Amino acid sequence: MGSSNNSDLIAQAQEWIEHDPDPETRSELLELLKANNTEELDDRFSSRLTFGTAGIRGIQGGGPNRMNRLTLRKVAVGISQYLKSGSSVIIGYDARKNSEVFATDMSGIFSHYGIHSHIFTKVIPTPVLSFAVRQKSADMGIMITASHNPANDNGCKVFLADGAQLRSPIDDIIDQQIELSQLPPKEIAKGLGRIEEIEDKIWIEYCETVANTVGELSGSLAIAYTPLHGVSWETIEHVFGLKGITNLITVPSQSQPDPSFPSTPFPNPEEAGVLDELFNVAQSSKADIALANDPDGDRLAIGVPQSNGEWRTLSGNEIGALLCNRMLQVTSGQNRKVVSSVVSSSLTEKIAEEA
Known part of the structure; x- marks a missing residue:
């Protein structure tokens, strides 16, 4: 890489550091500059994370081609430009590293641009x-999560x-608005947008709505379940409890949220x-049946027992047919x-x- 390109790269990194509110990622980039690690800096600054499957996600670290507080603040600016002042946004988050911080940052940006935020407190x-x-x-809704990606990833899904x-x-x-937006400063001035907490009422209503979609179930039904170190156990337990199902057997090492996903580096139930x-x-x-969710709870796997005592995972097509x-x-x-895809x-x- 030529000296001119090196100078541009260093300037980009220094500008990013000036706007980055996170001391961890600032220090990370400063170390790369100090070591003159132009290869790593080029990887982080030669491109940026862009919208993919219903949102944006990537490895956490410093720079526009990594997921961090400044990256998501810039995403929030782009969304603000699309929504305009007076709009309202629901913000939720999972248990990954920095998820709650990212949610708070985005609500601050929305407030600055006159957009009202309703944010979950758990x-x-x-x-x-x-x-x-x-x-x-x-x-709009913003869910801070990297879904079933590895532990060091994060991002957001947009609804x-x-x-x-x-x-x-x-x-x-929205992605065009993100690209055109300037880097927001470290300190964000509060604007006319309100930031309000969402109480448990919505979560309770969700659980009741899901439970009411089925009739009575046998109280003897035994269900093995894992949230794969994610955030769904409390919700699953409550929903089945409303239908009188209390014999839920969890995988002890996977039942509580753990952002490091210690027992499954790639927590996708389809893997x-x-x-x-x-x-x-x-x-x-x-158990009569086995269920699993990915860490943010929007992907489902179902296992059924076989006559030989082994268990088999139902395919997506089989689950789709049952639904x-x-x-x-x-x-x-x-x-x-009834709408189905070509695959x-x-x-x-x-x-x-x-029918």
């Missing part, structure tokens, strides 16, 4: 955030006013081997639609034809 699963957007008729995840072309519009501990618990406890069949059982009339099984189409 960790929640992502579906609760989507539910809250609709319950409070908000304009629109209908509670559905961010989609095209709005994602591109091979991730559910081994769950199936061991299910087998030893003679389709269930929805057709509890609804009626001709004004119903989905044709089984749902056959179920719909017979």
Whole structure:
């Protein structure tokens, strides 16, 4: 890399450090400058994190190509430019490193731009955030999470006013606003936007709404469950408790939030081997079914026992077919639609034809 490029790189890093409110990532970048580590600096400053699957996520660290407080503050500026003053946003967060700090930072940016924030005071699963957007008729929802990514990642998922995840072309519009925005200063002046806490009422309403979607269940049903070190256990326990299901057997080492994910470096329930501990618990406890969520609770895996005593994970197509069949059982009339993607099984189409 030439001296001119090196000078530009150093200038970018110094400007970033001047605006970065986090002493940890500032120190990280200062060390790279001190060591003249231009290769690492180039990786962090030659590009930036951009919107991907319904939001933005990446490895935590200093610089625009890493996830950090300044990166998400800049995201909040871009969202503010899209929403405009007077809009309202619901903010939730999981138990990953810095999630609560990121949520607080984003609410401060929104306030500065006249956008009202309603922020949860405890960790929640992502579906609760989507539910809250609709319950409070908000304009957008922000969930601080990196979903099932490795432990050192973080980011945010964005939900629109209908509670559905961010989609095209709005994602591109917001990303353009992020790219055009200036780096916000370390100290953010409070604006006209209110910052209010969300009480447990919304979470309780969510649990009750989910529980009311099914009829009575057998109290003897035994369910093995793991949140994979994530934030869903309290919600799952409460929902099943409302239906009289108390025989929930958890994987002890995975039941409580732990941002380091010690037993599963890549906590995606669809990955091979991730559910081994769950199936061991299910087998030893003679459970009827085994369930797993990813760390932010919006991905589900289901395991069922086989005649040989082993456990098998249902495929996405199998779960989709079961859900389709269930929805057709509890609804009626001709004004119903079953929509599946081109990579989905044709089984749902056959179920719909017979409904």
